[in-house]
Amino acid sequence: MSAEQLDSPRLYERIYAVVRRIPAGKVATYGQIATIVGRCSARTVGYAMAAVPTGSGIPWQRVINAQGKISDRRGGDGSLRQRRLLQAEGVLFDSQGRVDFRLVGWHGLEEESDG
């Protein structure tokens, strides 16, 4: 993580920077993103997700709630598309529409360091 991304004039950009670090086939929670950014709450992350510009290349689909489920945002099948994208990446959903963080849970930036 370059400090340049942490110096963005927009908090959302910092959030997006973290989201972009989530590898395909993995998922992270809003709270986790917020914790990594360290300057906002899970809410703010959710708001940032809602403001993700289309075509920006941000893997917003890899961000789900702490319950391992996809939040049902306004609009309708937006959540369905998110699930489709995750399934396309190999993320498995159970009959309850939840994922197993033990399998697809992102460990954050920790594993990116030498360890």
Added chain:
DNA sequence: CGGCTGACTCTGG
């Protein structure tokens, strides 16, 4: 500057 709008998370029963 003030008011409204959201893709959340934790806690208690």
Added chain:
DNA sequence: TCCAGAGCCAGCC
């Protein structure tokens, strides 16, 4: 496990 209540903050007009 499910339901209900409270706390949180940035962006836009």
